[in-house]
Amino acid sequence: MQAPYNVAMIDGATNFLSLLLLGLFLGMRHATDADHIIAVATIVSRQRTLSGSLLIGAAWGVGHTITVMLVGGAIILFGVVIPPWLGLSMEFAVGVMLVLLGLVTLTGLGRGGGDRRPGHDHLHSHGDYVHRHPHGHRPEDHGHSDAETPLAVLDHSWFGGLALYQWLRPFAVGLVHGLAGSAAIALLVVTIIRDPMLAVAYLILFGLGTIGGMMLITLLLVAPFAFTAVNLPRFNWQLGVASGLISFVFGLFLVYDIGFADGGLFSDSPTWHPH
Numbered sequence: 001m002q003a004p005y006n007v008a009m010i011d012g013a014t015n016f017l018s019l020l021l022l023g024l025f026l027g028m029r030h031a032t033d034a035d036h037i038i039a040v041a042t043i044v045s046r047q048r049t050l051s052g053s054l055l056i057g058a059a060w061g062v063g064h065t066i067t068v069m070l071v072g073g074a075i076i077l078f079g080v081v082i083p084p085w086l087g088l089s090m091e092f093a094v095g096v097m098l099v100l101l102g103l104v105t106l107t108g109l110g111r112g113g114g115d116r117r118p119g120h121d122h123l124h125s126h127g128d129y130v131h132r133h134p135h136g137h138r139p140e141d142h143g144h145s146d147a148e149t150p151l152a153v154l155d156h157s158w159f160g161g162l163a164l165y166q167w168l169r170p171f172a173v174g175l176v177h178g179l180a181g182s183a184a185i186a187l188l189v190v191t192i193i194r195d196p197m198l199a200v201a202y203l204i205l206f207g208l209g210t211i212g213g214m215m216l217i218t219l220l221l222v223a224p225f226a227f228t229a230v231n232l233p234r235f236n237w238q239l240g241v242a243s244g245l246i247s248f249v250f251g252l253f254l255v256y257d258i259g260f261a262d263g264g265l266f267s268d269s270p271t272w273h274p275h
Helices: 002-030 034-044 050-078 084-109 150-156 165-192 196-231 233-259
Strands: 120-126 129-135
Touching: 002 196, 034 050, 034 084, 034 165, 034 196, 034 233, 050 165, 050 196, 084 165, 084 233, 165 196, 196 233
Parallel strands: none
Antiparallel strands: 120 129
């Protein structure tokens, strides 16, 4: 009489573990979405160290996971319904963010192009900040002091008091991406998991998979930027321009598709299909 009960327990535990592993796998797969990679690539384009790229990936993943847990948890535990206009607005925000990231990258790469002080032009660094502009190696020919780089300004501002302020940019990007995808993820979970606590556990594993997947992606992305920064500075600059342009163009496409196409946010009859 005891055997069927034990078999049922084993089957239940197997299904439970399989569901959690599925959440972990889907989280890693979710990190590879095109808009995620494009956004992170624009941030990683100025990174030169493996530890720094891991930090960026982890910060993005943590931000994404927080919003997935908050929005997804509200849907699962309290039955919150996301109206179409709100779902479309969250996805529209991703497009706007990609456009802004592209503009920030492109304008940052273009600084100093018109400055023709005596000297020469190549990539050089001030601590962790790597950039290029015409300069000489005498202090009067360089064009700016070490304290006038963007990171130095941040270090000497109130941001300098925050030990993890370098997390803020990828963390904020992850928050926005989490808003766009969390409702769809939670709705999918609700359709297959009836136990709320199991559904929340699934979301946690999904978040951990997303963090791990994005950390791996940033490691792969930083390699060409770090290598070309030293060996092929002109190609490195071109990679930065490419990442900025891709982010800007893809962001514009999302803004149009989500905001103005048939059934879009600003159309007469908004229709939201979570994906």
